[in-house]
Amino acid sequence: MKNLFKVMTLLSLALALTSCEEKAFREGRVMAGGKYVSAATLNKGKQIYTEYCMACHGVDGDGKGVAWKGMDVPPRNFKLGIIKFGDVASGELPHDESIYKTLEHGLNGTAMLPWDLKPGQMEAVWNYIKTFAPDTWVGKDKELGEKITVSKDPFGLARKSAAIKMGRDVYHVVANCQSCHRGYVTPAEFNEMSKRLTGEAGEVDEEFYKIKPQESDHEYLTIPPDFTWHEIRSAQTVEELYLRLAAGVGGTSMPSWKGTIEDEEIWAVAHYVRSLMDMRNTPKRDELVKKLGQ
Ligand code: HEC
Ligand code: HEC
Numbered sequence: 321m322k323n324l325f326k327v328m329t330l331l332s333l334a335l336a337l338t339s340c341e342e343k344a345f346r347e348g349r350v351m352a353g354g355k356y357v358s359a360a361t362l363n364k365g366k367q368i369y370t371e372y373c374m375a376c377h378g379v380d381g382d383g384k385g386v387a388w389k390g391m392d393v394p395p396r397n398f399k400l401g402i403i404k405f406g407d408v409a410s411g412e413l414p415h416d417e418s419i420y421k422t423l424e425h426g427l428n429g430t431a432m433l434p435w436d437l438k439p440g441q442m443e444a445v446w447n448y449i450k451t452f453a454p455d456t457w458v459g460k461d462k463e464l465g466e467k468i469t470v471s472k473d474p475f476g477l478a479r480k481s482a483a484i485k486m487g488r489d490v491y492h493v494v495a496n497c498q499s500c501h502r503g504y505v506t507p508a509e510f511n512e513m514s515k516r517l518t519g520e521a522g523e524v525d526e527e528f529y530k531i532k533p534q535e536s537d538h539e540y541l542t543i544p545p546d547f548t549w550h551e552i553r554s555a556q557t558v559e560e561l562y563l564r565l566a567a568g569v570g571g572t573s574m575p576s577w578k579g580t581i582e583d584e585e586i587w588a589v590a591h592y593v594r595s596l597m598d599m600r601n602t603p604k605r606d607e608l609v610k611k612l613g614q
Pocket of ligand 2: 404405491495496497498499500501534542543544545551552553554555561564565569572573574575577589593
């Protein structure tokens with residue numbers, strides 16, 4: 321009896337070991353963009369993932385790790401194969417470097433903190449994560465999107481106030497950003513801007529100052545931020561804001577503005593958004609709220 325027990329224990333141990341082994345990668349994979357990643361790298365990535373990422377992103381990458389409940393912004397479900405903050409027009413596959421940037425800086429205002437990983441570790445863990453969505457990432461036939469290059473800021477520091485002024489017009493009249501985000505000008509100011517730019521009167525309805533939560537491909541509503549109140553996740557500098565506006569946010573209604581509005585207009589609105597972000601936690605925001613009555 322005692323021996324049988326011993327044999328059984330050994331057997332189940334052996335079984336457990338083989339099932340573990342089965343889950344290890346024996347072969348490398350060719351990832352989107354034609355990059356070959358070895359089995360050793362993927363196994364290393366799995367180890368890093370299990371140690372640092374799994375608690376939030378889940379054993380099988382579905383975003384439902386033990387810690388996910390109650391988070392305002394849920395961890396990404398990697399099985400969907402959608403990245404929000406890439407360096408390509410939203411909807412296309414981003415280049416690895418944009419993910420490494422996210423890992424290095426984290427996503428402000430969310431549970432996704434900055435990670436102090438070495439370049440080889442980042443490469444391993446991110447390529448392992450791709451294997452959660454093989455239909456999106458694995459295979460010679462998969463292509464990466466065209467990388468968006470950050471052009472030269474036509475305004476710079478010298479013409480910062482001109483940029484902000486133009487950006488305010490672009491935001492409210494040309495691009496109508498407040499159709500999802502919120503407006504930051506009074507009804508009289510909006511009317512003046514609208515008449516000056518389009519020749520037509522501009523009216524402010526009750527939705528103008530409200531944030532409009534948006535349907536998304538991420539299994540939950542996404543909230544277009546109020547730039548004077550929320551933290552901006554992927555961008556702090558004007559250059560980073562330019563990239564985010566040009567690229568958009570993958571799987572959400574935040575469009576890629578490149579090609580929709582002029583390059584100079586993207587720069588202007590990036591300066592304007594930065595100026596709104598500067599009001600966060602300052603008396604300037606209280607003044608604005610008072611002025612708008614909202
Ligand atoms: C404490 C919870 C938590 C841990 C631990 C965590 N993440 Fe995240 N992660 C998040 C959240 C929340 C988001 C979603 C943020 C958003 O939607 O803006 C996210 C998003 C991401 C994204 C998607 C970025 C994009 O642009 O769509 C990647 C990639 C990512 N995490 C990688 C990792 C890696 C790699 C690790 C481990 C080294 C890790 N995360 C650990 C919470 C976590
Ligand atoms: C059709 C709706 C829609 C329009 C129009 C829109 N946005 Fe967004 N925007 C969103 C949503 C939704 C998010 C939040 C995505 C997320 O993080 O989940 C967002 C996020 C952002 C972010 C934050 C990115 C980050 O890193 O956190 C910035 C900046 C931004 N929008 C600027 C703008 C500007 C400027 C305009 C006008 C030129 C604009 N948006 C127009 C829906 C919209």
